[in-house]
Amino acid sequence: MVPVEISARHIHLSQEDSDILFGKGYQLKQLKKLSQGADFAAEETVDIEVNEQEIRGIRVVGPSRAETQLELTFADSYKLKLDIPVRLSGNIAGTPGFRIIGRAGVVVKKEGLIIAKRHLHISPEEAEKYAMKKGDLISITCGELRKTTFHDVEVRVQAGFKFTAHIDVDEANACGLKVCGVGRLIL
């Protein structure tokens, strides 16, 4: 069994972009600690403009990353009338751009908008135990109300990763998962 967490739409910011959006040297305030490493949901939100439409109140997830990345859902892509690629976090080359409106300034990104690919976080020690390696695709069965098996869940191995699968809100709705839950690994 593996814990399954649900990712709502959110944005990761580079320090450079954070400086423009919130002011030079601004430190994000932690609203809620998340499961992986130092990740936290910040108190701060930003507004986004993409394909001439606006989405207000996108939650910032800290700490700062090397590159700014906006994670939306298929449901959003229909509203925005925009094709958003399904990518693993960090793999943003050639993805759509967007405009970020913060309280101190505005940033225009040429790329960085993705739908997050379902994935499994695992430490090197646990990966060895389960005979998994980075990039493996596994399946996870979730949900009681609407039992669903998610295939092609990509394995991400990193020291300190907590053994947890991440799916997005569309996927959580499909399997009737309302908050975090557990799934059955199919190796």
Add this chain to the structure above:
Amino acid sequence: MVPVEISARHIHLSQEDSDILFGKGYQLKQLKKLSQGADFAAEETVDIEVNEQEIRGIRVVGPSRAETQLELTFADSYKLKLDIPVRLSGNIAGTPGFRIIGRAGVVVKKEGLIIAKRHLHISPEEAEKYAMKKGDLISITCGELRKTTFHDVEVRVQAGFKFTAHIDVDEANACGLKVCGVGRLIL
């Protein structure tokens, strides 16, 4: 392989309710023929009030049914802050009520709001061929971008049913299905 169709939120109306909402003896106008029997998406839409919130422009699906039934999604249930049960069409006892606003009148329903349970339409002849019977639960694998297996797909057998599985918009988003597609039956 089985054709898979996506149901967006919609409402079925009894003739009695249709008379109040649109005027006595009103005939719904067909916008688009649907795959099952005489079903069609109507030109008419209604507004809904549920849990003190409004959803505008809910598509009516004709022809009239014995009982009025509103089909929303998990995504809607969060926006409405309302627990909506997952039910097979027609099984509405004890489900939440809602208010329907039409151009000629208003109807208050004490029950009838469901999230549609994923299901397979099949004729008696084809059911026999696949060794299926009414109420069987099967699995269907869909989607290339986000391969997903939907379990507990309930089999509905009726003369004239076209062999087709129905999933809702949350489920379609989870498997990356943008329009209708095909799935693989797992018996």
